[in-house]
Each structure stands twice: as structure tokens, then as C-alpha cells.
Amino acid sequence: MYIYSFDGEQLKYMLVGGVNLLAENKAEIDALNVFPVPDGDTGTNMYLTMLSGVKEAKQVDNNRIGEVVAALSKGCLLGARGNSGVILSQIFRGFAEALKGLDRAGARDIARAFSSGAGAAYQAVGNPVEGTILTVSRKTADAFERAAARSNDPVRALLLASRAARHALDETPALLPVLKEAGVVDAGGKGFVVILEGIIQALKDAAAQRNIELFDLAATQQKEFAGTRAREFSAEIEFTYCTEFILMGRNIPHETLRQELTPYGDCLLVVGDDQIAKVHIHSNHPGLVLECALKYGSLNSVQVSNMEEQNQDFKKTGDKTTAAKPVGVLAVGTGEGIATILESMGVDVVVEGGQTMNPSTEDLLKAAEKVNAASIIILPNNKNILMSARQAAELIDKDAAVVPTVSIPQAFAAMLAYNQDDTMVDNKAKMEQALADVKTGEVTKAVRDTVINGMTIAAGDFIGLADDVMVVAGRNLTGVVNTLIQKMLDEDSSLASLYYGSDMTGVESREIANQLQADFPDIDFEVHYGGQPLYHFLISVE
Secondary structure: OOOOOEEHHHHHHHHHHHHHHHHHHHHHHHOOOOOOOOOOOHHHHHHHHHHHHHHHHHOOOOOOHHHHHHHHHHHHHHHOEHHHHHHHHHHHHHHHHHHOOOOEEOHHHHHHHHHHHHHHHHHHOOOOOOOOHHHHHHHHHHHHHHHHHHOOOHHHHHHHHHHHHHHHHHHHHHHOHHHHHHOOOOHHHHHHHHHHHHHHHHHHHHHOOOOOOOOOOHHHHOOOOOOOOOOOOOOOOOOOEEEEEEEEOOOOOHHHHHHHHHHHEEEEEEEEOOOEEEEEEEEOOHHHHHHHHHOOOEEEEEEEEEHHHHHHHHHHHOOOOOOOEEEEEEEEEOOHHHHHHHHHOOOOEEEEOEOOEOOEHHHHHHHHOOOOEEEEEEEOOOHHHHHHHHHHHHHOOOEEEEOOOOOHHHHHHHHHOOOOOOOHHHHHHHHHHHHHHOEEEEEEEOOOOEEEOOEEEOOOOEEEEEOOEEEEEEOOHHHHHHHHHHHHOOOOOOEEEEEEOOOOOHHHHHHHHHHHHHHOOOOEEEEEEOOOOOOOEEEEEO
């Protein structure tokens, strides 16, 4: 017996099958990371995104397929996490556009939905790359259209399209050399194939008159995202006063000023030119900092904040901001030290997230409500959060823009260029310009054996990435950090800052920094507590 069309209730059943199989396979999909870093999250992000959509779809109290898929699209839009989740939400947005107003959908309707979904996904990505979920979704849509042209049976068309999707997934390493070298298929494409297979399994269960229930693993496995959660100061944080000012003069000696201020505290940043410099430092003696700077010019826009009092006020009120300002900043970051530094530099709300913890579009929207400003700048600080941030910026009910920071060091550089009294347009331009002034390094441990960039890496090796490019691996942490720094330095480099994570102690980190100082005497090294998980060091070179 042929099935010539599906209604909304049947679609709900199939969607439950798709998200359930995704739940079962998300750990395997997470492991399909090109780099062997401990932060693969494609499967988890796709699962949480689709789970949000399916929950919304199940709330529709009628069987009109157009309304069910519209609810699915809305839920995925708000629940989208990571780039893979955003792309998946766009695929379902295309489905919703194609099926709008329909009570039921036949083979040709569904073929049109697959094509619309693939098109929406391609449009959502600035520079589409073949060999990814985009390719798999497009080839699936092409196969469904061919099948629908020959038969009005949507189940048969779906089976043929699913076969084409699996074939397209197997071909992804041939299209992306980095996948071939790592010996994996594309994780997002794998997730898409799993969803189709789950839908087909649900149809088989329906034919056997078996009922299936939605597996909701989010309650126990979803990471916590708390943008306004009060933080306790760590004992690792030694300095109380955040001191910022503009120094104006002639021939300001930046290197000399940096060397003279270094003994007074940490988180020291000096940027600008020979006539104007912006200075930021955490110190217990702000007066001595200002006296030192006065030797080289006049002080302007001086701000000295007691971070301990700010923290106590924050815990009492849940919001440091009392008066609205023209431009506020929302940033994503993880680690107590990282969050404290961001807040001290002027970030209004820090959403907890980063590697393995990609906040959803809705998480960012809720955090934006806490920013008391006429307009908002979002710093995603991770390449896998960029698309969610841009999606959130479009939905925020005030002017919002994304400065495309992909690392915490870039966020620090951007915040040095930020001025809350400037317009959002001016701030965005200056902050984006500042991103070019910093290089980012990361040190973590490999979670599996692989070959990357010609390097053979074993599970448990320390690995170093420079601006997201794998450059070194080895068993000795100090040696890996040393080689990574060497790869990052150029003739213009003068300062390297090491932000150590939760797996390191201050003593260990300073010992490594002392060795680096001996090996690179022309570079100033600073050590700061970051507290980030998984990554032993985040490194910035300026």
C-alpha cells in the first residue's frame, strides 16, 4: 500500500524518530572532529538544536503539516547551537517556507522542501565549503527531486534520497583534503544522514504499529549557560583595582612604559601610537601606575574600579549596570579568570560558553536582555559561535552587531578599542580593526591518534594551535609551548600573554613563563589566571 502524502501528526512522529537516533549517535558524531582536540560538539549541537525544534512542533494542536514544520523551524532557530546547529535550523527554515499553508505534503512537496532547505543553508554560510553538511543536504535534495519525478510515493523517494545522502557523506573526504588526512567524514553531514535514517526507522515503527517516545537527554547532558551567574573571586587573582586611562603626549615609548608598569600588576595592555596610548592594568597600587604614566604625557579618561566591590554588588543585584549607556557589550567566555578580565574591561554580560559549550541563539537573546544599553555588540569569541551570534543579533529587539572575534585574546584586543560613549558603528569598526593586532595560540591534549598537517599525533600528546592551525605536538608541555611561541613570533612581536586553565597551577605556569623568558629575551611574558577547562593555555602574541 502506497502512502501519497504526510500530515502534521505523521511528521511529528518522523521527527521524533530523527532526533532520537541523533541522541543515540551524538557522541560518535562529536568524535568526528578534524583536530583531535577535546571539544568536538557537532553531534551534541545538532541534537540540542533539533530537540528544541521537535519540542516546539509537538505543541502544535492540529495536524496541518505547514504549521507543524513552522513550529519546528521556530524552535530550531531559538535552540540553534554552534555552526552545525545554525545550518540545521536554516535547513528547516527552508522546509517551512516550502510547506507553508499546506495541510498535507506529497512527494513533490517534500522534494521542494528539501531543495528549499539546502538553498537556505547555502545562503546562511558566507563562504560555502563543499564536503560538508551543505554538500550532503544538496545531493539529498537532488536525489529526492529525481525520485519524486518518477514516483508519487514519498516513502520510496525518502529511501532513495537517504541512500544518496549516505553516498554523499562517504565522498566528503574526497572533497575536503583535511577530512581525508584525518581519516574522518564530515561531522555535520553525518548528523544529517543520521536524522534521515531516524525518520525512516520511525516510518518502519509506524508500519509495525509501534509507538515511540521522545528521548530528552538535555536535562542531564546539556551544559549550563549562565550569563548572569555570580562568580567568586579565585585565590589565584591577586590584584584588586582595574585601572584604565588614555595617555596623550609626544613620542610615547610604549615598550618602556610597558616594562615600567609590569611590576605593578597583571593584565597589562598598552596600545596606540606615539601620540596616544590606551592603558589597562590590574594592580594593587593604581596611584603608582598613574604616577609612572605621567612621566610620558597627560592622563585622560582615568577609571579606577575596585573589582572586589563590583563582584559583591553583582552578587547582590545580579546586574552591575545601573544607567543605560549608548553601546553595551555581550561576550561569550568560560573560566572564572577569563570572565573577570572581560568584565573589568567593560563587558556588561558574560555568557558562559566556548569550546564544547556553545550557547544557543536563545541563550544569547536572554543574556542581551540584561545589557542596559541602547545598542549591543556581541563578541562570540569562538568560530563555532559566530553563526549563532549573528542569528541572535538579527532577533534582538534593539540595534545589535557582531564583532567576529574567534578567540579570547581577540576579545581582549577588541575591548581595548571599545568606548561605551561612541556610536555602535564607530565601536564596531575600531574593534574589528583591533583584531589584526593579536595572534592566538592554544595548548591542549589530543584525544585520539591522527595525522594533521603531516604531523603524526598520538592520543595524550600535548598539541599547539596557532590561529587554529596545528603547528606542534609532543609529550612535553614546556617544549610544546616553546615551539608554539616560536611559530607565533615575528619581528614586530613584543608581548606574549599566557592565560592558564583549570588543569594548571600558577606555580607551574610561571615556571614555564620563566623558561620562555630565558629562551626569548626580547619578548615580555605575562601570566594570567584564565581558569578555562580543557585548554592548558590560551596565548596571545602582540
